Amino acid sequence: MRVAVSEDGAELSVDGRSVGTSPLARSIHITPGKHHVDAKRRGFFPEARDIQVFAARETEVWIALRPQSWLCVTVDQADAAIVVDGAEVGRAPLAAPIAAEPGGHRVEARKDGFTPKAWDAMVAAGQTATVASRWRHGRCARPARTRPALAPTERQRSAPARPTAQPTVPAGARP
Numbered sequence: 001m002r003v004a005v006s007e008d009g010a011e012l013s014v015d016g017r018s019v020g021t022s023p024l025a026r027s028i029h030i031t032p033g034k035h036h037v038d039a040k041r042r043g044f045f046p047e048a049r050d051i052q053v054f055a056a057r058e059t060e061v062w063i064a065l066r067p068q069s070w071l072c073v074t075v076d077q078a079d080a081a082i083v084v085d086g087a088e089v090g091r092a093p094l095a096a097p098i099a100a101e102p103g104g105h106r107v108e109a110r111k112d113g114f115t116p117k118a119w120d121a122m123v124a125a126g127q128t129a130t131v132a133s134r135w136r137h138g139r140c141a142r143p144a145r146t147r148p149a150l151a152p153t154e155r156q157r158s159a160p161a162r163p164t165a166q167p168t169v170p171a172g173a174r175p
Helices: 154-158
Strands: 002-005 011-014 017-021 033-040 047-053 060-063 069-075 081-084 087-091 098-100 103-110 117-123 128-133
Touching (some): 002 011, 117 128
Antiparallel strands (some): 081 087, 103 117
């Protein structure tokens, strides 16, 4: 069996047993039947293939590793739940960036007593996107403040009352 990987330096294993690092200099000799091939390299998502090897025939396996992307999420409230694409991934402060597929992601921070925060983050392949925020005033939005009714001033009390209704004019009459 010949195994080729898109990235040099990937650790290869067959059925859980290490067989070397890519690129392999020669074929791997294994018995006919079903086998599981894994490729792992730092900075890339691990990939695996289930293959069928036949007697007296060389099997070729191609594995394309995809660069790992990362989301670095920081919020100013300890123990806030960090949610990425609807799944909780940990609580603030996170110990390390979160591995993420390249593309768009919805990031949320939630904590009891605080207004939830949400962001849309775009992560490029092999890159790190950073989302950092602080809760304004640290707490939930407060209800609108209402002004207390003011007592009328002396000037307002002495002013003549204004009419509240317009005088009516009979139909057909001219004012």
